[in-house]
Amino acid sequence: MAAVLEAWAGQGLTISDRRSRMLFVAGEGPDVIAYYAAIGGLAKRWIEVEVKGVPLDLQQTYDEGRGLADAGRPAEHLEWAQVGGEDPGFLPHAAFEAGTRLSPKAVSMIRYADRLRMVPPGRVKPALLCFALVAGIRETNRERFPFLSTGREPAPTGKNSPDQGIDLHSIRQRISSHRKLRVPSAYEIVKPDTDLANYQKLAQANATPIESVLLRLGCSATDDDPAWWNCPRPGGHRNRDARPSLRIRKNEARCGICDKGPLPPAQLVADTLKITPDEAASFIVDLKCATDRPALGYRRPELVAPPRRDTLVTAYISASKPDRFDCVIYDAGIGYRREAVIWRPDTANLPEGVVPLQLRRGDVVTALTVEFQPATAGKAGYWQLSITAPKLAVRALASRVQEIIDGRVVVKDVERVMGARTKVVVAPTELGMDAVGACIGHKGSRLDAAHRLVNMPARGERLEIIPYSSDRQTYLVHAMHPAEAIDVRIRGGNAIVAVSPQQFHNGVGEGGLNAQLAGKLTGLYVEVVTSGTDLDAALTSLEERRKRLREPTGADDRHDAADHR
Numbered sequence: 001m002a003a004v005l006e007a008w009a010g011q012g013l014t015i016s017d018r019r020s021r022m023l024f025v026a027g028e029g030p031d032v033i034a035y036y037a038a039i040g041g042l043a044k045r046w047i048e049v050e051v052k053g054v055p056l057d058l059q060q061t062y063d064e065g066r067g068l069a070d071a072g073r074p075a076e077h078l079e080w081a082q083v084g085g086e087d088p089g090f091l092p093h094a095a096f097e098a099g100t101r102l103s104p105k106a107v108s109m110i111r112y113a114d115r116l117r118m119v120p121p122g123r124v125k126p127a128l129l130c131f132a133l134v135a136g137i138r139e140t141n142r143e144r145f146p147f148l149s150t151g152r153e154p155a156p157t158g159k160n161s162p163d164q165g166i167d168l169h170s171i172r173q174r175i176s177s178h179r180k181l182r183v184p185s186a187y188e189i190v191k192p193d194t195d196l197a198n199y200q201k202l203a204q205a206n207a208t209p210i211e212s213v214l215l216r217l218g219c220s221a222t223d224d225d226p227a228w229w230n231c232p233r234p235g236g237h238r239n240r241d242a243r244p245s246l247r248i249r250k251n252e253a254r255c256g257i258c259d260k261g262p263l264p265p266a267q268l269v270a271d272t273l274k275i276t277p278d279e280a281a282s283f284i285v286d287l288k289c290a291t292d293r294p295a296l297g298y299r300r301p302e303l304v305a306p307p308r309r310d311t312l313v314t315a316y317i318s319a320s321k322p323d324r325f326d327c328v329i330y331d332a333g334i335g336y337r338r339e340a341v342i343w344r345p346d347t348a349n350l351p352e353g354v355v356p357l358q359l360r361r362g363d364v365v366t367a368l369t370v371e372f373q374p375a376t377a378g379k380a381g382y383w384q385l386s387i388t389a390p391k392l393a394v395r396a397l398a399s400r401v402q403e404i405i406d407g408r409v410v411v412k413d414v415e416r417v418m419g420a421r422t423k424v425v426v427a428p429t430e431l432g433m434d435a436v437g438a439c440i441g442h443k444g445s446r447l448d449a450a451h452r453l454v455n456m457p458a459r460g461e462r463l464e465i466i467p468y469s470s471d472r473q474t475y476l477v478h479a480m481h482p483a484e485a486i487d488v489r490i491r492g493g494n495a496i497v498a499v500s501p502q503q504f505h506n507g508v509g510e511g512g513l514n515a516q517l518a519g520k521l522t523g524l525y526v527e528v529v530t531s532g533t534d535l536d537a538a539l540t541s542l543e544e545r546r547k548r549l550r551e552p553t554g555a556d557d558r559h560d561a562a563d564h565r
Helices: 002-010 013-020 032-043 057-069 104-112 124-139 169-179 197-207 210-216 264-271 279-285 389-398 437-438 442-454 472-478 501-508 510-522 535-548
Strands: 023-026 047-050 055-056 080-083 115-118 246-249 252-255 312-320 324-330 337-343 364-373 382-386 410-417 419-429 463-465 487-491 494-499 525-530
Touching: 002 032, 002 169, 013 032, 013 501, 023 032, 032 124, 032 169, 047 124, 055 124, 057 080, 057 124, 104 437, 115 124, 124 463, 197 264, 197 279, 210 246, 210 252, 210 264, 264 279, 279 312, 312 337, 312 382, 312 389, 324 364, 324 382, 337 364, 364 389, 364 442, 389 419, 389 442, 389 463, 410 437, 419 437, 419 510, 437 442, 437 463, 437 510, 442 463, 463 472, 472 510, 487 535, 494 501, 494 510, 494 535, 501 510, 501 525, 510 525, 525 535
Parallel strands: 023 047, 080 115, 337 382, 419 463, 494 525
Antiparallel strands: 047 055, 246 252, 312 324, 312 364, 324 337, 364 382, 410 419, 487 494
C-alpha cells in the first residue's frame, strides 16, 4: 500500500486524478495481485490491466464470478476455506485451473466461507483472472477480498488467525481512507447569516418528532427498546421486504437497506413521496395534508399556502413549446394543481460544450420558484420556474444540511453551469465546525442527495464544495478544486495558476469551465499553466493580450471571466 501511494504521489498525482483513465502494467509473479488490489481500492473500480503488452479485462471476469450459480449455503458453517494450490488437508478446498469451470459446490464454498485463502496460479495472467473471479463470487455475499496465500501457511486457529497470507480486503479498506478529500484544518470563521427566514419551514419540519412523521407515513414500530420501525420505502428492498429495518437516533432515521446516512424528517418524507425537501416540509408542518393525492378536481388551496419564492418544487412537464416549457406543480399532500412555466432561454443560453436540456411531456424536474405572475384578463396566473439558477444548487444542498438551516454553516457564494459543474463556497460561523464535511455528509450521503435533486433528470452535473477564504490567493487555490495549485500569481484582475502536467486537464476543465468558474468566484481572469513555466512572464503576456483586446481587467469585473476558455 505504501509503495502504491509513493508511486502515485511521485508522479505529481492527487486523489482527484483517480477519476482519470488508468492502466496497470503487471510485472512478474502472482504478488502483483496485492499491488492491483491496492490501486483498485484507491480508484474504487476495476482498472485496465496489461500483461506483457496484452490487455486483460478483469471487470468482465469479475462480473462472470458474480453470476456463477452455487449449490446453496453449505450445511456446516465455514470459518476458513482455500481455493487453488494443493489440498492442505485441514481446510475445505476447491481446485482452480485456468480455463476450467468451477462446480456449484466449489462456488458455494468460496462464496459463503467467512475467510478464504487463495493460492493463485504461478503465471501472472491466470493469477489475476483467478483473483477477479474469486472477488466476483464473494461480492454477491459480503463483498470481501480473499487472503493471498502461498498454501504453506499453518492451520488457522480462529476467525482472525494471523499468518494466513496477505489480507487483500484489509489493504483495500486501509487505502480507501486516502480517497477522502482533505479539508482545511483551520477554517476562516465568518459572521452568521441573519436572514434565515427562507429556511424557517425546513427548520420547523426537522424539529418535528420523527415518530409522528413515520406514523403519518403509515409505519409501525416493534416493542423492542430501542424500537425498530417499518421502512416507508419497501419498494427499494429486495422482494419488497417490509420487515422493520429502520432505527431512530437524535430525531433522524436510517434504514439499513435504503440509506447511506441518517435522514432528518423532511428528507425522509421527500424520499418516500418523491417530492422535494421544501414540499416535504410543507407536508410535515401542515397536519391537514395527507399522503394520498386526492382525485382530479379536488380544490382546497386554503389548506397549504402557495410555495415561497426561492424554494424547490417538483415540476411535471405538460407541453414543450417554441418559447417555453409548460408545467404543473402540486401542493404537497393535497394535490392542488398550480400552473408554471420554464422559459426556453433558461435552458438554451449555455456555454459551448454543454448540451441544452430537452424536456418532453411527462418529464419530471426539480425547479426553483422565481416569481409569480398574477392573473390578467383572459389568462390565469402562473409561477415562473428556473432549472439553471445557481440558487437551485444552493437550495438543494441546504435542504439536506442541517448546519446551513440553523446558521452554523454559511453559503458565501456559488457559480453554476447547468448540466456541467457547480461550485458552492461555504464557511463556518463557529470554531470546530467542519463546513465542507458537514455538506458532504457521512459517506457522501448529503452531497449525493443534493446531486440527485440537481441532476433530475440525470445530467451528470458535478457539485463541488469549496471552503471560503478572504485571502484572494488562498481562495483561488481552493476554487481550482479538483486541481491542486502548485503556485499562483495575481496582479490586478489577472491570475496565473500553475499545476502539475498530469493535472492540467483538471485545472482547465472541459471547455475551460473549471478555470472559468474559479475566475467568477474570485473576480479574476484565470489562466492555467503547467509547473515549470515562468509565471511572471506568463502573467505579463496575459496582461498584454487582454490589453490588446481592450478587455477590462478590474478585480470587480466578475463577468469578464465568463468568456475565458
